[in-house]
Amino acid sequence: xxxxHLHIExxxxxxxxxxxxxxxxxxxxRGAFVCLLGPSGCGKTTLLRIIAGFEQPSSGRLLLDxxxxxxxxxxxxxxxxxxxxxxxxxxxxxxxxxxxxxxxxKASRQEQKDRVEELLNVIELPHIxxxxxxxxxxxxxxxxxIARALAIRxxxxxxxxxxxxxxxxxxxxxxIELRRLxxxxxxxxxxxxHDQTEAMMLADELVVLSHGVVQQSASPTExxxxxxxxxxxxxxxxxxxxxxxxxxNRTLALxxxxxxxxxxxxxxxxxxxxxxxxxxxLARSTDEGATATVTFARDLGPVTEWLVQxxxxxxxxxxxxxxxxxxxxxxxxxxxxxxxxxIFAE
Amino acid sequence: xxxxTLTQKQALAFxxxxxxxxxPFLGACLYILRFSLSAEKGSIDGVSLQAxxxxxxxxxxxxxxxxxxxxxxxxxxxxxxAVPLAFLLTSLRSAAARRLLTVTILLPMILNLLVQAYGWILLLGPSGALNTLLKTLGLIDRPLFLxxxxxxxxxxxxxxxxPLAVFPIVGAVRAVSPEHLEAASSLGAGHWRIxxxxxxPLLRPPLVGAASIVFAFNASAxxxxxxxxxxxxxxxxxxxxxxxxxxxxWSGAAAAGTVLILLTVLVLVVSAWLVRxxxxxxxx
Numbered sequence: 001x002x003x004x005h006l007h008i009e010x011x012x013x014x015x016x017x018x019x020x021x022x023x024x025x026x027x028x029x030r031g032a033f034v035c036l037l038g039p040s041g042c043g044k045t046t047l048l049r050i051i052a053g054f055e056q057p058s059s060g061r062l063l064l065d066x067x068x069x070x071x072x073x074x075x076x077x078x079x080x081x082x083x084x085x086x087x088x089x090x091x092x093x094x095x096x097x098x099x100x101x102x103x104x105x106k107a108s109r110q111e112q113k114d115r116v117e118e119l120l121n122v123i124e125l126p127h128i129x130x131x132x133x134x135x136x137x138x139x140x141x142x143x144x145x146i147a148r149a150l151a152i153r154x155x156x157x158x159x160x161x162x163x164x165x166x167x168x169x170x171x172x173x174x175x176i177e178l179r180r181l182x183x184x185x186x187x188x189x190x191x192x193x194h195d196q197t198e199a200m201m202l203a204d205e206l207v208v209l210s211h212g213v214v215q216q217s218a219s220p221t222e223x224x225x226x227x228x229x230x231x232x233x234x235x236x237x238x239x240x241x242x243x244x245x246x247x248x249n250r251t252l253a254l255x256x257x258x259x260x261x262x263x264x265x266x267x268x269x270x271x272x273x274x275x276x277x278x279x280x281x282l283a284r285s286t287d288e289g290a291t292a293t294v295t296f297a298r299d300l301g302p303v304t305e306w307l308v309q310x311x312x313x314x315x316x317x318x319x320x321x322x323x324x325x326x327x328x329x330x331x332x333x334x335x336x337x338x339x340x341x342x343i344f345a346e
Numbered sequence: 347x348x349x350x351t352l353t354q355k356q357a358l359a360f361x362x363x364x365x366x367x368x369x370p371f372l373g374a375c376l377y378i379l380r381f382s383l384s385a386e387k388g389s390i391d392g393v394s395l396q397a398x399x400x401x402x403x404x405x406x407x408x409x410x411x412x413x414x415x416x417x418x419x420x421x422x423x424x425x426x427x428a429v430p431l432a433f434l435l436t437s438l439r440s441a442a443a444r445r446l447l448t449v450t451i452l453l454p455m456i457l458n459l460l461v462q463a464y465g466w467i468l469l470l471g472p473s474g475a476l477n478t479l480l481k482t483l484g485l486i487d488r489p490l491f492l493x494x495x496x497x498x499x500x501x502x503x504x505x506x507x508x509p510l511a512v513f514p515i516v517g518a519v520r521a522v523s524p525e526h527l528e529a530a531s532s533l534g535a536g537h538w539r540i541x542x543x544x545x546x547p548l549l550r551p552p553l554v555g556a557a558s559i560v561f562a563f564n565a566s567a568x569x570x571x572x573x574x575x576x577x578x579x580x581x582x583x584x585x586x587x588x589x590x591x592x593x594x595x596w597s598g599a600a601a602a603g604t605v606l607i608l609l610t611v612l613v614l615v616v617s618a619w620l621v622r623x624x625x626x627x628x629x630x
Contacts, residue, residue, distance in 0.1 A: 054528055074531045081532040087525035091547040100543070101533035152533060 005030040005188045006051070006156060011060030013046055013212075020046045021212045024060070028205075033182050033189045035199035038209035039235065044192045045160060047209070051190060052158050053077050064155065079156040080149030080187075084164060086141050088133045094120075094144050095129040101152035119147040122181065139170050146178070150185060157182065159191040163198065175201050196236050200224070208232050224276075230344050233274030240280070240315050244271040244343065252343065254336060255292075255311050261338045270346035277318040279340030282306060282326050285333040294330045308332060375607070382600035389596075397601035406585065406602065413582040414609065416496065416571075417564035420503035424560050425553065427504070428511035435512070436519045451513075454506050463573035466502065467493060494576040502570035507563050511556040518552035519545075554621045558614045565610050582606045 006028040013021040021043045028034050036044040049055040051062065053074030062070045069077060080101075088097050098119055099112040107115070120126050123143035128136065136144065142162065149157060163171045163178075179202055182189050193199050199206055200220040208215045208223060208231075216228035227233035230241055245253045252261040254273055263271070282294070292310035299321050306317040306326065315334070319325075326332050352360060385392030431451060438444045454462060469475050470492040477489040492498055522545060530540045546553075568583030575581070580588075582602060589599040 052528075052532060054531075073536075074528070075534050075536050077532075078534070079532060081529065083525045083529060085523060085525045087523065087529035089526065089529070089544060089547075091550075100530070100535075104534040104539065148529075148533070158532075 003030040004028070005032075005065065006190075007063040007066075008047075008051075009061040009063065011047075011050065011057045011062070013043075013050060013055065014058045019212055021050075021057070024212075024214055026207060026214065026217060028188060028190065030188055031186050032204045033179070033191070033202055034205045034207060035203035036190065036192045036207050036209060037196060037199040037203075037235075038194065038215075040194060042209040043212040044194075044209050046212075048158055048160055048190060048192045051156070052079055052081050077156075078152065078154060079158055080152055080154030081158040082145045082149050082160065082162040084161045086145040086162070086165075088141060088145055088148070090133055092133070093129070094131050094133060094136070097133065097144060098148045098151050100148065105152070115151055119151055122150075122184075123147050123177075138166055139174065142166065142174060143177075146181065150181070150187070154187060157185075157187045157189040159189070161192055161194070164193075164195075171198070178202065200236075206236075208235065210235070225340070227274060227342050230272060230274060233342055233344075237276060238316065239274040239276050239342075240313075241272055241274050242313060242315070244273040246271065252341065254341075255313065255334065257334060257336065259336045259338050259341060261341050261343070263343065272344045272346055274342045274344070275336055276340055277305070277316040279337040280315065280317045281319060281335045281337075282308065282317055282332045283335065284324070284326050284330055286331065287333065292332050292334055294326050294328050294332055297326065297328050299325075308334065310334065378600045378603050381597055382604045384597045384600075387595050387597050397597040398605075400598055401601055401605065405580075409580045409582050409585045410605070410609070412496075412580065413565055413606070414613075416500060416503060416579075416581060417561050417567075420500055420507065420564045421557050421561040423500075423504050424508050424511050425557050427508060428515055428556065429553070431508075431512050432515035432519050435516050451509050455509050459506070459569050459573070462505070463502070463570075466498070466574060470498070470501070493574055494578060496575070496579055498574040499571045499579045499581070502574040503564045503567055506567075506570060507560045510563055511560050514552060514556045514559070515549070518549050518556075522548050550624075551621050554617050558617050561613060561617075562610050565613075566606060 004027045006026075008024055008026040008028075011021060011024045012019070024047060036047055038044050046055060050057050053069075053072060057070065060070075061068055064077075089100070092100065095113075095116045098116045099107075102112045102115055116129060117126070120129060123146065125140060125143055128140065128144075133141065133144070145162065159178075163174050166174060175198055182202075191199075191202060203220055205217065206220050206223045207217045210231045216223055216232045218226075218228075223232060223236055227236060227239070233239040234241060242254050246263050247253050247258055250263050252259045252263050252271070252273065254275070282292075292308045292315075294306050295309045295314070296307040298305050302321065303318055304321045304325050306319075308315045308317055317334075381390055382397050383393050383395070384390045385394035385396060387397075431447075435444060435447055435451075438447065449456075467474065471477070472489040472491065472493075476492070477486070480486045480490070492501070526544055526548065527540050530544045535543060566583060567581060568587065571579050571581040571584050572587070575584070577584075582605075586599045586602045586606070589595040589602065
């Protein structure tokens with residue numbers, strides 16, 4: 001089912017002495033929703049701007065359907081883009097904003113009108129065509145910006161943190177809306193975000209970046225369950241990173257507790273393990289061997305979060321709330337889910 | 347109010363010295379207004395509209411028309427020159443080139459006006475550099491008269507008022523969000539299309555503001571029409587001076603001055619109103 005649409009080939013970008021992107025290789029499948037995810041300054045926006053044509057890479061190539069578009073001017077690429085500031089034209093009405101790309105393509109008046117109407121229906125705002133942009137709410141502007149980008153039937157749909165200005169509830173709704181729109185248009189989409197929940201909600205494929213390097217590129221589930229690097233483990237869902245030792249029978253021990261996970265015999269040197277907070281369970285214990293103490297517990301309703309102090313490490317644990325759950329000050333025994341441990345060489 | 351750093355009271359206190367400095371000017375305006383309504387030509391005495399009635403002559407009418415025409419043409423030409431210069435200033439990457447261009451544009455403000463006027467005469471006068479060159483090349487038989495007529499005054503007005511327009515426009519061009527331009531670009535607009543469809547419309551309010559300043563400056567010009575127009579180009583500034591200096595018609599000069607102020611204010615109000623209604627229509 002592989003149908004590559006956009007291919008990014010050993011792409012690098014430097015600003016002066018700062019390396020913003022280092023040897024990025026990426027293939028985006030046709031119709032896929034790809035999220036570029038990482039902390040601020042990781043290079044995700046630079047990568048999107050290079051795809052859009054607003055920046056030129058220092059080296060490397062961009063291939064769209066096999067043809068090289070690296071040097072193509074942005075206005076010849078035919079990509080629809082939604083900007084962080086939305087960048088709706090304040091001197092044009094909603095309809096004029098949406099029709100602008102079609103006007104540039106010399107579409108007939110009727111064609112423009114029909115397309116604007118169609119898109120306003122898709123974004124469920126059929127009555128705002130003649131309103132000035134300044135009269136719209138934040139969520140409405142958002143939808144109009146998306147409609148303007150989709151009106152040109154873009155080859156690629158690019159979004160630069162488009163939801164970051166919205167409040168939490170509206171953002172949730174827009175995420176669902178965006179995913180629905182993307183699927184109904186079947187347009188290949190690249191979205192930049194620093195919000196891992198948003199990325200996991202939207203993406204078919206997550207591309208995690210740090211310091212200009214692609215750390216991992218895989219489905220959200222894969223990235224969450226099998227993080228490729230300690231950075232990914234920590235950034236996505238904040239895992240506990242713990243020093244690990246190998247017992248004589250080549251199983252992994254964390255904080256002196258044998259997890260039963262077999263370590264491949266090729267691994268040498270110091271190891272670290274990432275364990276998700278929900279992959280650890282706690283049991284109240286009076287056993288002398290239990291060296292962990294609950295320092296903080298908060299009941300969030302369906303789940304409870306604990307902070308546990310053990311051998312100088314602070315460990316986050318998350319599990320179902322129940323009446324017998326350990327409280328602050330309790331001594332506890334830790335148990336790790338062996339299927340949910342990722343091992344990294346130091 | 348949270349966006350401003352000073353409360354209204356604090357700002358009032360801060361601006362008090364400036365406000366006091368403006369008071370004499372306001373007083374002078376009121377004094378001129380009162381003088382224009384005087385029944386006597388040389389002193390304030392009685393109330394009469396005679397001074398205004400005396401202005402209703404073909405001579406003064408031509409002067410008003412000439413003033414509005416020259417100020418309008420000069421402002422239009424200045425805007426046509428200032429907009430590209432402002433774009434050039436904001437796009438120059440070398441700081442040295444930027445400074446050089448800034449100083450060049452500012453020269454008319456730095457240089458003494460008399461020196462500039464004599465420069466024009468040396469360059470454009472009947473036996474000046476340009477005429478000599480054209481004659482040597484055999485392109486003309488008799489010298490072109492570029493000075494001491496409307497052309498000369500127009501050149502002078504354009505030169506002196508250009509810096510007034512360029513620098514406000516530079517600020518406005520810098521303030522245009524690059525994302526608006528990139529949005530237009532992603533939708534398929536080339537550079538000139540972006541300029542026409544997005545940049546210039548976004549710049550309209552500051553452009554009209556700059557044009558208004560230039561117009562007011564040129565309509566009230568006095569030294570330039572006197573130096574480069576001689577007596578032949580009777581812009582209102584020159585006409586008013588002639589009423590005072592050889593004729594001692596103080597109330598007439600005051601009435602003409604009042605007319606000039608009102609005309610200028612009228613033009614500024616109308617242009618501001620035009621910006622407001624056109625921006626509302628398209629929803630700025």
